[in-house]
Amino acid sequence: MYASSANISERQAAPPPLAISTVIFALRPSESSGRPTLWIPLVRRIREPFLGLWALPGGPPSAVESLQDAASRNLAETTGLAPEYLEQLYAFGGLHRSPGQRVVSIVYWALVQPTEAAMAAESENVKWFRADRLGDLAFDHQHIIDYALGRLRNKVAYGSVAYHLLGEYFTLAQVREVYEAVLDRELDPANFRRELKASPEIVETDKYLQGGKHRPPRLYRFTGLPGLDPDNRSTP
Amino acid sequence: MYASSANISERQAAPPPLAISTVIFALRPSESSGRPTLWIPLVRRIREPFLGLWALPGGPPSAVESLQDAASRNLAETTGLAPEYLEQLYAFGGLHRSPGQRVVSIVYWALVQPTEAAMAAESENVKWFRADRLGDLAFDHQHIIDYALGRLRNKVAYGSVAYHLLGEYFTLAQVREVYEAVLDRELDPANFRRELKASPEIVETDKYLQGGKHRPPRLYRFTGLPGLDPDNRSTP
DNA sequence: GCAAAAGTGTTGAGCTTACACCCATGA
DNA sequence: TCATGGGTGTAAGCTCAACACTTTTGC
Incomplete structure (x- = not known):
């Protein structure tokens, strides 16, 4: 019987490792119509598995920062962005998300203003893509992005989230x-x-x-x- | 630069350990009015920190089960319940949730039918409490329960969740x-x-x-x- | 028959939706 | 002066909240 959520020394098997990822949304004018569309920055995998494919920016949280701070830091390190809005999306922990070791990813989603997005670092291994035209992505990241898009749509329809993209x-x-x-x-x-x-x-x-x-x-x-x-x- | 949410071997510091907890709601008739009210099962802490205080049922996830399965198993082990409804609530990972070691808790919330709730195991270390009349709880569990109550209210107001309590x-x-x-x-x-x-x-x-x-x-x-x-x- | 809950009908207020229309500016 | 997006007005239609009313049971 496990009587606490904050004491894990009571069970033998090693718990799965933890990672933080972020889905970042920004507006950019569409090349065709010129109207604003949603874009997402992705980073290229530089090792197996999924070497060479594009993936969400992410990494392990350090022991001395909150989850949200980890997402923030991560985002700054990979893309140079400081988001206007940052919210937890979901914790993904299915057994078959990654070939090899099983990982639990706590995913955040962020909105950045166009001024930020314009001067975002772009490089060989960091590129922006139209949210509705991504190629093959690593892991279950396409699925995560779809879920994030659903959340964004929902929050826009009700709430006061759209302004953070402006x-x-x-x-x-x-x-x-x-x-x-x-x-x-x-x-x-x-x-x-x-x-x-x-x-x-x-x-x-x-x-x-x-x-x-x-x-x-x-x-x-x-x-x-x-x-x-x-x-x-x-x-x- | 961390290019993946599913590869944690790229950073030195040990990531914080993971735990799963569950907020379980069921209806019971109020002792005073007889009308149905929300009740929550809690387990007593049998070790430090917070020895003797009541806490949410929880424990570490095993390496071979999904997060949701971990919540389910956990719930069955502590309370004997099989929930009618189970959904992820939030991942809590603040630095000061627990004195001593820092833990990240992925919290689920569940609804159980009254037949289930009636035959739930109750013991010295597992008791049901009215959701609006809890005493002092361990860790940040009061805060988590408040958040879960908010989510329940929201889901009831819109969605189709109420039936899972019947x-x-x-x-x-x-x-x-x-x-x-x-x-x-x-x-x-x-x-x-x-x-x-x-x-x-x-x-x-x-x-x-x-x-x-x-x-x-x-x-x-x-x-x-x-x-x-x-x-x-x-x-x- | 009476009390009380089950179940139905009706009405007005307010909000949403569609669209007609005027305004101000650049070219 | 004309085309175009900015900005205002308004009437039909729908949803929602309040509440009067009828029905069916136990006592």
């Missing part, structure tokens, strides 16, 4: 484009703008976006809070 | 009582029944619940699917 100032039409890219369907501009203006987290500024072809749209800011990591108890 | 046959009023217990507010019986009858997953039977004080209500069944664990990829 810069500090944005037009309401830009927000709509994010929704349209993520949900993959068109939305009524008139009704969408009304809905956003009803939300108190979106505040109007007195700036306008200049340089467009037509009437310059007003810029807005998002003032909502990022949402807390549940892995923090109030009684330390 | 037996195979149930009246619509019983479903309403579950909602009322979980959400902690009263619901309009007329509107609630209409909403349920609109759902195709709830099918009418030709049985009636006899033995009540008044008009015998019709019994219904739930035909929905349990919802899949995301930790299963389709390409094996």
Whole structure:
């Protein structure tokens, strides 16, 4: 009988090793249409298994950092990115995720702003891909990305997540484009703008976006809070 | 640079050990009002730290079982229960969850039917508590339970989870009582029944619940699917 | 018959949706 | 001045919440 989740010295078999991975989303204009689409940075496998294939950035957590910090560090090390939004996705621990040793991966998902994404480190072994056009990936990473996409869609549909894919100032039409890219369907501009203006987290500024072809749209800011990591108890 | 979530041999420090815990919910009639309320089984700590305090059932996963199977086994070993519903809750991995060694806990949450719950093993070291009246718990387990309660409330409000707390046959009023217990507010019986009858997953039977004080209500069944664990990829 | 829960009907408020329309700007 | 996206108005339709009402049982 095991009476605690925090004492593992009570069983013989070695528990499976742990790794942290992150699915990172950013917006980039599509090469064809120019409209914003979702992109994901991947890193190339430099050893077996799956040598040469693309995979999610990840690695083992160190003993002295929280899981979320591990995801952050990892993300900075591989891609140079500092995410605007970072949330735990799921812990994957199936027996056959990896040939050879079995690994438990705690996966995070992140949103980065386009300014960040633009100056992200890209190299021989780090490349960005359109989220809907990935090739063959290592391990179960395609499956993980599909799950992350589902979560993103869900969070966008309800919550206040879309703004983390945009810069500090944005037009309401830009927000709509994010929704349209993520949900993959068109939305009524008139009704969408009304809905956003009803939300108190979106505040109007007195700036306008200049340089467009037509009437310059007003810029807005998002003032909502990022949402807390549940892995923090109030009684330390 | 760490190119994979499934290869941990690339870093020096030993990763933190892993444990699985489960928050188990079942309905029992309240001693005072007789109306159904949420109860949770806990196990007593039989060693330091937190010796003597109550804690969530849990233990290390073995190397040869999936995380969900580990939660299931664990649950059977400690409480004798076979849950009707089992879903991953969150991976808790803060640095200060446990005095002494740092542990990462992947926590599941479960719903068991009242028949199961009634014949659950109870002993000196395993007891059931009202979810809203727990004493001091070991580790961050109170915090975890609060989070699980939030998830349960959310899933009940939207989804099709309430039926897993009931037996195979149930009246619509019983479903309403579950909602009322979980959400902690009263619901309009007329509107609630209409909403349920609109759902195709709830099918009418030709049985009636006899033995009540008044008009015998019709019994219904739930035909929905349990919802899949995301930790299963389709390409094996 | 009476009390109480099972079960049905109805109505108004409010929100969503579709779309007509005006506004401001670059070319 | 015209094309285009920014931005506003509005009416139909639907959903939801409140509550009056009928039905069926045990006592």
